Structure formats: structure tokens, C-alpha cells
Amino acid sequence: MIAAVDYEEAVEIQQLRLGVWKRLWRYTKPYRKDVVLLVLCGVSVALSGIATPLVEGMAIDDVAANGLDARFTLYAVLYFILVASAAIGIWAFIWLAGKIRTHVAHDIRRDGFDTLQRLPFAFFDQRPVGWLMARMTSDCERLSNILAWGVLDLAWGTTKLVAITITMLIINWKLAMAVLVVLPFLFWVSALFRRRILKTAREVRKTNSRITASYNECITGVRTTKTFRREQQNLGEFGGLSTEMYGSSVRNAVLSALYLPIVLTIGSVATAGALVWGGYDVRAGGITIGTLVVFLRYAQQFFEPIQELAHWFAEMQMAQASAERILDLIDTEPAIRDNEAVQQRMAAHVPQPGLAPDGYPNRLGKIEFRDIGFSYDTGGPILESFNLSVEPGTSVALVGATGGGKSTIVNLLCRFYEPTAGGLYLDGVEYRERSLEWLHSQLGVVLQQPHLFSGTLRDNIRYGRLDATDEEVTEAARLAGAVEFIEALKKGFDTQVGEGGVRLSTGQKQLLSFARAILARPQLLIMDEATSSVDTETEAKIQAGVERLLEDRTSFVIAHRLSTIRSADRILVIDRGKIVEQGDHRSLMAQRGRYWRLYTDQSLRDVTKGQGVWRDRRTEIE
Numbered sequence: 001m002i003a004a005v006d007y008e009e010a011v012e013i014q015q016l017r018l019g020v021w022k023r024l025w026r027y028t029k030p031y032r033k034d035v036v037l038l039v040l041c042g043v044s045v046a047l048s049g050i051a052t053p054l055v056e057g058m059a060i061d062d063v064a065a066n067g068l069d070a071r072f073t074l075y076a077v078l079y080f081i082l083v084a085s086a087a088i089g090i091w092a093f094i095w096l097a098g099k100i101r102t103h104v105a106h107d108i109r110r111d112g113f114d115t116l117q118r119l120p121f122a123f124f125d126q127r128p129v130g131w132l133m134a135r136m137t138s139d140c141e142r143l144s145n146i147l148a149w150g151v152l153d154l155a156w157g158t159t160k161l162v163a164i165t166i167t168m169l170i171i172n173w174k175l176a177m178a179v180l181v182v183l184p185f186l187f188w189v190s191a192l193f194r195r196r197i198l199k200t201a202r203e204v205r206k207t208n209s210r211i212t213a214s215y216n217e218c219i220t221g222v223r224t225t226k227t228f229r230r231e232q233q234n235l236g237e238f239g240g241l242s243t244e245m246y247g248s249s250v251r252n253a254v255l256s257a258l259y260l261p262i263v264l265t266i267g268s269v270a271t272a273g274a275l276v277w278g279g280y281d282v283r284a285g286g287i288t289i290g291t292l293v294v295f296l297r298y299a300q301q302f303f304e305p306i307q308e309l310a311h312w313f314a315e316m317q318m319a320q321a322s323a324e325r326i327l328d329l330i331d332t333e334p335a336i337r338d339n340e341a342v343q344q345r346m347a348a349h350v351p352q353p354g355l356a357p358d359g360y361p362n363r364l365g366k367i368e369f370r371d372i373g374f375s376y377d378t379g380g381p382i383l384e385s386f387n388l389s390v391e392p393g394t395s396v397a398l399v400g401a402t403g404g405g406k407s408t409i410v411n412l413l414c415r416f417y418e419p420t421a422g423g424l425y426l427d428g429v430e431y432r433e434r435s436l437e438w439l440h441s442q443l444g445v446v447l448q449q450p451h452l453f454s455g456t457l458r459d460n461i462r463y464g465r466l467d468a469t470d471e472e473v474t475e476a477a478r479l480a481g482a483v484e485f486i487e488a489l490k491k492g493f494d495t496q497v498g499e500g501g502v503r504l505s506t507g508q509k510q511l512l513s514f515a516r517a518i519l520a521r522p523q524l525l526i527m528d529e530a531t532s533s534v535d536t537e538t539e540a541k542i543q544a545g546v547e548r549l550l551e552d553r554t555s556f557v558i559a560h561r562l563s564t565i566r567s568a569d570r571i572l573v574i575d576r577g578k579i580v581e582q583g584d585h586r587s588l589m590a591q592r593g594r595y596w597r598l599y600t601d602q603s604l605r606d607v608t609k610g611q612g613v614w615r616d617r618r619t620e621i622e
């Protein structure tokens with residue numbers, strides 16, 4: 001199926017809202033000097049362009065009056081100066097605009113990146129990755145272009161229009177009026193066409209990115225497609241996209257082809273008007289041939305700045321939505337962050353042994369969920385008056401049906417989400433009174449779908465604690481049971497992973513992210529289905545390592561494979577956001593309740609699947 005991936009290009013045309021652009025304009029502030037230079041370049045290039053016809057006019061009149069005695073050298077020198085200054089101006093503005101554009105794009109991206117890193121998970125629940133990427137790449141590109149090149153063209157275009165108008169009025173106001181009548185009309189037609197052309201161009205780009213996206217899906221999902229024999233249907237959907245692309249491409253080509261001749265015709269009407277009227281005047285001796293030439297040249301030159309101004313005006317109208325989206329993103333205040341009091345305490349902090357930067361003891365202590373209620377932004381309540389108290393050093397296992405709320409409970413504990421009612425207390429202090437950074441530095445989290453960054457295996461493990469030595473990295477890998485497979489690789493710890501690197505199995509990735517967590521030496525270790533893709537034998541080895549490591553630390557482990565959590569101090573059976581049973585393995589088995597049923601079911605399944613030695617299993621069950 002071709003998903004409607006939301007990499008969308010904005011095609012809507014909006015009223016210009018100056019506030020948005022003013023706010024964006026602030027991004028050029030650090031480069032004000034360059035912007036001023038850029039504007040000056042634009043103005044000087046425009047002025048030299050206007051002066052050139054004047055020199056030509058003077059030369060023609062001089063030759064007409066004095067024949068070969070005319071001052072040819074003077075005109076040659078003047079002409080050269082004008083052309084040279086225009087060339088230098090053009091070189092300078094290309095350089096300056098490029099520089100400003102790059103800096104501004106960098107600054108906007110940096111702000112966006114910064115915000116994205118600080119935003120809580122809830123933000124990402126509702127926005128697809130593709131959408132966010134498009135904001136930070138194509139939107140950002142478009143806006144920085146408008147800021148740099150738009151300003152240049154605005155300076156150049158307005159100077160040109162104003163200067164030509166004034167010069168014409170000074171030389172001969174009657175003739176000037178004849179040329180200027182077409183001006184509003186030219187503006188109107190230009191604006192109309194520019195907008196339409198841009199709109200169809202956007203449609204082409206939009207369809208194009210959907211085509212790219214469907215190629216992407218086709219390639220990445222090729223296995224699923226083949227197993228479900230969906231090739232024909234996919235091809236049909238792709239055909240639809242392709243036809244759409246054809247339609248908007250043709251519309252774009254037709255409009256572009258029409259635009260230039262129409263504008264040129266209007267321009268020619270002005271030129272012709274000037275020629276006819278001016279011609280009579282020349283005959284009557286009212287003006288010289290030189291003046292007429294100047295007018296003709298100006299009439300032709302009008303067209304370019306109008307076209308450019310119309311282009312940027314349309315571009316800004318179209319980019320309005322991009323601008324708003326980017327600013328919205330950058331201005332989003334993270335919903336989960338340190339409150340005022342914590343920030344003040346952090347600022348006033350003087351390092352003391354045993355104290356965290358937020359002024360409270362560094363140790364994590366007892367963890368208490370007190371009457372916690374929680375619901376995600378998009379749904380009904382998941383937890384209601386949830387209570388749980390965990391002494392430091394306890395290993396807690398959460399088990400139970402899919403969708404029961406196990407991950408939600410640990411997400412709250414990590415403060416990836418905050419409770420909507422009640423409070424979570426660490427050593428008697430509500431965790432929103434503590435610093436977020438401190439809490440996260442005490443956590444080691446291992447998830448079911450571990451993420452590896454591009455880099456070597458060693459870098460990936462060291463992500464847990466950047467100042468760890470190579471020996472510590474190796475030791476962590478050993479405790480995590482990852483050493484065997486790493487050393488079997490040709491380059492060992494220096495093997496590259498990620499895009500273009502070696503492919504690891506999910507189980508191997510889990511072992512690596514496990515080593516990463518071990519290296520961080522957290523006070524609280526959280527594992528959400530962390531070893532689900534590791535074989536039972538490796539898992540047993542990991543557990544031995546972890547048990548030693550976590551002797552005095554608190555851990556929360558979620559596992560579907562119950563054999564792995566048997567040794568936990570406390571096992572909680574979670575169902576629909578409630579603890580329905582708790583105790584250690586032995587007592588829960590003795591109760592013959594939910595846990596017993598789950599456990600025996602699973603063990604029997606394992607036996608029938610031929611996993612494990614059934615004789616052992618049966619004695620365990622009984």
C-alpha cells in the first residue's frame with residue numbers, strides 16, 4: 001500500500017502575515033553587517049544597470065552632433081567602469097547571499113534540533129518522523145533562501161523600478177507617462193502567473209516526494225509485499241500517482257510557456273508606445289535620438305525587476321505556512337521540564353559530596369507511586385489510583401497481558417511522561433521537584449527495539465558513559481554477554497554499525513544496548529522486553545552478570561518470557577492498569593492464580609515447542 005507520507009510541500013496560498021516574517025527576520029541579526037552590504041550591492045548593481053543606457057544615449061547624441069569628433073574614449077571608460085562595478089557587485093552579492101543563507105539555515109536548524117531534543121515523547125507520539133524531517137530540511141532551506149535572496153532582489157528590484165521611473169520623469173515626463181501606464185497591468189499579470197506557476201511547481205514536487213516515498217516503501221517493504229502478493233495493487237496505486245505527476249507537470253509547462261510571451265508582449269506595447277510617441281517628438285525636434293534610445297532601453301528593463309518582485313511575493317505567500325510551522329516547532333515549550341524552583345536551585349548549586357545539583361541527596365532511595373492516574377493525550381485513562389512502593393535495591397518484575405500498562409508504568413517512572421493525577425516520590429520527594437537531568441543520569445534504560453547510532457561498536461557501548469576506558473567498555477560487553485559475538489566479527493569492537501555498516505540481529509543489538517546500560521552504572525535499571533530476542537542460554541548468562549551488578553540497585557524488568565524473571569524480588573502481575581497479583585515466584589506459584597496460570601501455560605508451550613528439557617520444566621511447574 002502506498003502510504004500518504006506526510007512529507008508534504010505547502011501548496012496553499014496565504015495572506016502575508018508580517019509578524020511571522022519579522023520573527024524570522026531576527027535570524028539575520030547576527031549577520032546584520034553582511035545584510036547591509038548585500039543590500040548595498042543590490043542597489044549598486046541596479047544603479048549601474050540604469051546608468052548604462054544613459055551613457056549610450058549621451059554617446060549617440062554626441063556622435064549625431066559631432067560625428068567622428070565625439071568623445072569616444074570618455075564613453076569607453078565610463079562604460080568600462082559601469083560594467084566592472086556591476087561585475088564586482090554581482091560577485092559580492094552571490095558570495096554574501098550564499099553566506100547569509102547558509103548561516104541562517106544553520107541557526108534555524110540548530111534551534112529546531114535543540115527543541116526536538118528537549119521535547120517529551122508525547123510530542124513525537126502525534127507527529128510522524130517524515131513530517132518533522134521535512135520541516136527541518138526543506139522548509140528550512142526555503143526560508144533561508146527567501147531571507148537571503150529575497151532581500152537582495154527586493155533591494156535590487158525596488159531600486160531599479162524607482163530609479164528608472166524617476167530618471168524617465170526627469171528626462172521627459174510626457175514620454176515617461178506613456179511607458180508607465182502599462183506598469184500596473186504588468187504587475188498584476190506577473191503576480192497572477194508567478195503564483196500559478198509556483199503552485200503547479202509545488203504540486204509537481206509534492207507528487208514527486210510521494211513517488212519517492214512509495215519507492216521507499218516498495219523497497220523496504222518488499223518482503224511483506226511478496227508474502228501477501230500485493231504487487232498488482234501497489235502497481236495500480238503507483239500508476240495513479242504517476243498520472244497525477246504527469247497532469248501537474250503539463251500544467252506547469254503550459255503556464256511557464258505562456259507567461260513569458262504575455263509579459264514580453266505587454267512590455268513591447270510600452271516600448272512601441274514610446275517609439276511612436278517619441279518618434280514624433282524626435283521629428284518635431286522635442287527630444288534627441290539618444291533620449292529615445294534611453295527610453296526604449298528602460299521600457300525593456302522594467303520587465304525584469306517586476307518579474308523578480310512578483311516571484312518573491314508569491315514565494316513568501318507560499319512559504320508562509322512553512323514559516324509558521326517552523327516557528328511553531330522552535331517555539332514549542334517542552335511540556336516536561338524543570339520547574340522554576342528546580343531551575344533556581346540548580347543555578348544556586350554549590351557542589352557537595354552526596355548532593356545532586358538540584359540540592360537533594362544523590363541517592364535514589366525508595367520509589368513510591370502514590371495514587372497515580374494517567375492517560376495519553378489521545379486516549380482514555382490507562383492508570384487510575386495506582387499505588388506501588390519499592391524499597392531501594394529491589395528487583396521488580398512486571399508481567400501480564402499485552403496492553404496492560406507495563407510500559408506505561410516504567411515510562412512514568414522515567415518521566416518520559418508525567419502522571420495526570422497523584423505523584424511519584426523518590427525518597428519522599430515528588431519527582432517533579434527534582435531535576436530531570438539528574439533523574440535521567442541515574443537511569444539505565446534498555447528497550448525492546450534498541451537503537452544503535454552510526455559508529456563503531458565501541459562508540460555505541462561508550463554512549464552509556466563517555467569517559468569510560470576501553471577496558472571498562474570490554475568489561476561491560478562481557479557482563480552483557482556480548483563479547484562472544486563481537487570478537488567473532490572481523491574487526492571486533494571497531495566494527496562499524498548503522499547505515500552502511502554491519503547488520504546485527506535484534507538479539508545482538510539488545511546485548512549491545514545492555515552493555516551500554518551496564519557501563520552507565522545507573523542506580524535504577526529499566527528493561528522493557530530487553531532480552532526478548534535473545535536465546536534462553538544467553539539470557540541466563542546475562543542474568544548472572546546483571547544480578548551481580550545490580551546487587552544494591554533497583555531494577556524494573558518487563559518480560560513476557562516468565563522464566564527470565566523468576567528470581568525477581570517482587571513480581572507484579574499487571575492487568576488493565578491494576579496490580580492484580582504480587583509476590584515472589586514461589587508465593588505466586590503457591591497461590592495458583594493468574595501468575596501460576598500464565599507460567600504453567602508458557603512452560604507447557606515451551607515443552608511442546610521442544611525448548612528446554614521437558615523433564616526439568618515439569619518439575620519446575622509442579
Ligand SMILES: Nc1ncnc2c1ncn2[C@@H]1O[C@H](COP(=O)(O)OP(=O)(O)OP(=O)(O)O)[C@@H](O)[C@H]1O
Nearest residue numbers: 125376378379382401402403404405406407408409
Ligand atoms: N504513546 C501512546 N499513545 C497513546 N496510547 C498509548 C501509547 N502507548 C501506549 N498506549 C496505550 O496504553 C495502553 C497500555 O500500553 P502499554 O504499552 O503500557 O502496555 P504494555 O503492558 O507495555 O503492553 P506490551 O506487553 O504489549 O508491551 C494500551 O492500551 C495502549 O494502546
Ligand SMILES: [Mg+2]
Nearest residue numbers: 406407408528
Ligand atoms: Mg510494553
